[in-house]
Amino acid sequence: MADQTPPFQTRPHSQIFAPSPSSSSSEARQWRPHAQRNLRNQWSKLNLLRQDWRSASDAGRSHATAIVNSYLSQKYMDGMEFGVLSDMPNIRRNAAYKLFMQQELNRGRLLKSYKDMVGILTDMVRICKSMRCYYIGTSNSPLAQFSFSSEDGNDSGDCGGIPVFQFCSIASFEKLALEITKMFILDLNVKRSLVVEFLSIYDEKVAEAMVLQWSDELYEGEFGDLATLNLYSAETHKLNPPSLSNCNSSTSNIQSKRQQDSIVLEVSLTTWLADVNIDKYRIEEIFGIAGEEMHVNFLETSA
Numbered sequence: 001m002a003d004q005t006p007p008f009q010t011r012p013h014s015q016i017f018a019p020s021p022s023s024s025s026s027e028a029r030q031w032r033p034h035a036q037r038n039l040r041n042q043w044s045k046l047n048l049l050r051q052d053w054r055s056a057s058d059a060g061r062s063h064a065t066a067i068v069n070s071y072l073s074q075k076y077m078d079g080m081e082f083g084v085l086s087d088m089p090n091i092r093r094n095a096a097y098k099l100f101m102q103q104e105l106n107r108g109r110l111l112k113s114y115k116d117m118v119g120i121l122t123d124m125v126r127i128c129k130s131m132r133c134y135y136i137g138t139s140n141s142p143l144a145q146f147s148f149s150s151e152d153g154n155d156s157g158d159c160g161g162i163p164v165f166q167f168c169s170i171a172s173f174e175k176l177a178l179e180i181t182k183m184f185i186l187d188l189n190v191k192r193s194l195v196v197e198f199l200s201i202y203d204e205k206v207a208e209a210m211v212l213q214w215s216d217e218l219y220e221g222e223f224g225d226l227a228t229l230n231l232y233s234a235e236t237h238k239l240n241p242p243s244l245s246n247c248n249s250s251t252s253n254i255q256s257k258r259q260q261d262s263i264v265l266e267v268s269l270t271t272w273l274a275d276v277n278i279d280k281y282r283i284e285e286i287f288g289i290a291g292e293e294m295h296v297n298f299l300e301t302s303a
Helices: 025-075 083-087 091-128 170-199 222-228 262-274 280-294
Strands: none
Touching: 025 091, 025 170, 025 262, 025 280, 091 170, 091 222, 170 262, 170 280
């Protein structure tokens, strides 16, 4: 995927450890407890969201598997042996229609899981933008309240870049959260291509195929959500094609076929399971860094 300006801007930073403190000691003492509490809250939410993603992703793969199984059963219906039921009138047609209705049900469920995954990532984006702690009121007012947006153009929300706990500044925490979020966004885009494929497979003997294309909006408002994730340009009205992280190649002109080979579909299901753009070891490392700073043990409780 081509490098584009991220939808959630953070202030420039180039290192994990914070620069030398530039704020007064009294200002820092009043600012730091609020900033610490906010960071713990935001990272706890981020930890829960990665678990929500796993649940939604697992559900999506389960529904995709059911779609594939229903489709393949319909496709090979003519070669199936029905034993004593073979003499029943229209047994094959009725069985194929039943499988088609199951496929339709799981199409809706797969789309719901995909929509849930998009929502989870838009929440992650909001968290990346909610880590700073701003003063409320003028610079001469008592330092009693804090906000998530600045009333003072000179307030950067990071108390001059001082360490919030021991070593890391707000910008450092933002950088780590953004690294995690970008992994999930890249993986969502790959999964979207698979959703388009799974939603488009039909046995033409049973029903007319509704072939989706990559450029189609899969649910109402999807393109607005994807714009928040920097996967859709409102100016060009184009979607970013899926790609692998640290790889310049991408898949474009995606169009699903009406019929798919069983091996191809199995590869697609395996690709979904693999989370090809998510480095799980790096994510655990990042949560370990953040947790050590905050004295919080971030555990992913979902399998």
